[in-house]
Amino acid sequence: MHFVTHININSWTHYIAARILSNAEKKRALGRCNSFMVETIVLIAFASILISGIIIGTPLLTSLFIGLALFVGYGLWRGYSAGELAHMALSGVKTVSHVLILFAIIGMLTATWRAAGTIPFITSWSAVLVKPSTIVVTSFLICCGMSFLCGSSFGAAATAGVACFTIGEIMGANPSILGGAILSGCFFGDRCSPMSSSAALVGNLTRTNVQENIGRMMRTATIPLVLSCIAFTILGMNGSGSSVTPDFSQAFSSIFTLSPVVLIPIAIVLVFSFAHVNVKKTMVISLLSALVICVLIQRMSILEIPSLLLFGFKTTNQSIAPMVNGGGILSMFHLACIVSVASTYSGIFNGTGLLDNLRCMVKKIAERTTPFIGVLLTSIITAIIACDQVVCIMLTAQLCDGCEGSGSALALDIENSSAVIPALVPWSTSAIGILAFVGAPSTSILFALYAAFIPAWTVVLSVYERYHPEFVESKSAQLMGLKRYDDIRLVNESMAA
Incomplete structure (x- = not known):
């Protein structure tokens, strides 16, 4: 009798324990399910904020701040305090502090390259190379080179891109094909230039060496680059129109002294990059050399240097302003x-x-x-x-x-x-x-x-x-x-x- 009772008590004990565990597992499963649903809703809401912002014209930064408020709200729902969430947010900013400093250097560098006549010299030289039958592929390659040198898709577009599209339109090139070639070329250097802010960002996020990444990116891009050249050559063969090329050198000569000396800042970047010198050091040395050229060759006053570095280069000559104006720390602020x-x-x-x-x-x-x-x-x-x-x-x-x-x-x-x-x-x-x-x-x-x-x-x-x-x-x-x-x-x- 006692034996049977003992068995029954044990059975009931195991049964109750199993039910408790079962209920606990169900609660955990329900919690995971609820958490997954809330996470999904939050991410869909974030996507909706970004997409609707683009549709109605809301600045991206505003949409991102709204997204930040949304994620903070999720953190509060999870039980984290405002102080803990602020600490989390700041820890994220710390991971990109290196990139933010690099952005400032890039802004100053692009301004000095413009003021020193480096970018105008390259643009003028590039215009000599184009012909009606090769304008598309040449524009692609020129924008590849410019984006690699300045490390910015926007910088390449605003300089070589503007020049190539202007020349191409005069020569009768298809605007869509020509635009695609320029867009492609601008992203070449934006992806794999030692000056690229996105390359620096990727290196920072993955905790890898930027120069090693660039070497690998250049090699993996060989086949796509060759295929692009072949495709743009074929697509550009149907171009027809005037063979007259605008004379950019004459327009630039009214503002700049276009001497080969102005290429020194770019030569420094190329040589130092191949020598695996630190990216920041390379940029700073190139920046200093460009400032020397600004003062000695372009006759810029030393008093104008702070304004140049902060606000970028500006010329009153409206015919070339779209191709040379820009750069500066504030250009990277957004x-x-x-x-x-x-x-x-x-x-x-x-x-x-x-x-x-x-x-x-x-x-x-x-x-x-x-x-x-x-x-x-x-x-x-x-x-x-x-x-x-x-x-x-x-x-x-x-x-x-x-x-x-x-x-x-x-x-x-x-x-x-x-x-x-x-x-x-x-x-x-x-x-x-x-x-x-x-x-x-x-x-x-x-x-x-x-x-x-x-x-x-x-x-x-x-x-x-x-x-x-x-x-x-x-x-x-x-x-x-x-x-x-x-x-x-x-x-x-x-x-x-």
Whole structure:
């Protein structure tokens, strides 16, 4: 009798314990479900804010501040205090402090290059190279070179882009095709120049060396660059019209002394970059050399230097003003504000775990396909939602940090997706800004071939690598910029060993 009672008591004890555990598991599951639903609602609301802001013309910075308020509200709902959320936000800003300093240096550098006559000299020289049958491909290559030298898609568009589109229109080139070639060329250097703010941002986010990233990006871009040249050559053969080329040198000569000496600041960047000198040091030395040229060659007063560095270069000659005006620390202020506000997101995301579920989904996609495909799909979504290259890069880095086995591999993935995909989004600030600078139609986006070839070629490489693991260690792969740690399976094997 006692034995039976003992059995019954034990049975009831196990039954009650099982029910308690079952109820606890249900509560946890319900909590996870509710959390996932709220996270989904928050992210959809954020996307709606950005998209509606573009439609009604709300400044991107305003939309980002509204998004920040939304994420802070989510943090408060999760039980975090205002002080904790402020600390999270500041931790995000600290991660990009290096980039913010770099933005200021870039702003000063682009201003001095204009004032020293460096950019006008290159623009004048470029105009001599173009012909009606080659205007499209030549414009692409000239904008590639200018964007690589100045590291800015907007800077290349406002200088070489404006000149090439003006010349091309006179020669009868198709405006959409010509605009696509210029847009493509502007994104070439924006992606892989040592002067590029986006390259610096990617290096900072992935904690990788910018110069090493640039070397790999240049090699992986070889095939897309060749394909783009072939495509633009074929597309430009139908151009017809006047063969008269505007004489930019005469217009520039009224303001600048166009001596080969003005190329010294650019020569410093090229030589020092190939010598793997620190990017900041390279920029500062180039900046100092440009200031010397401004004073000694262009006869600028030393008293004008502070205004030049802060507000940028300005000329009263309206015929060349669109091609030479610009630069300065304040020209980077808006971009710095966007990066600062967007960087607070990463701190809040990390602290509250807002993107944990979405990050897991991205990682599953990457595991079932290839890591790059996971990053690319994320980039497309963030580019469409964020409408801005900087925000696209930052969100993609945040969501895809578990897709690759190393920061260098992730940096290459981001540069081959997030850095160029915005050029293909009609409402992206990057695409809109460049086309507005040069006066090209919105249909030019259909011919931004380089921006499309980069991710397409990388998809081909990543799929081939998935089925041929030994490929990443071959000489051909190394020539194309790939390394052993680009295959996460080999990285995991090394870690396991």
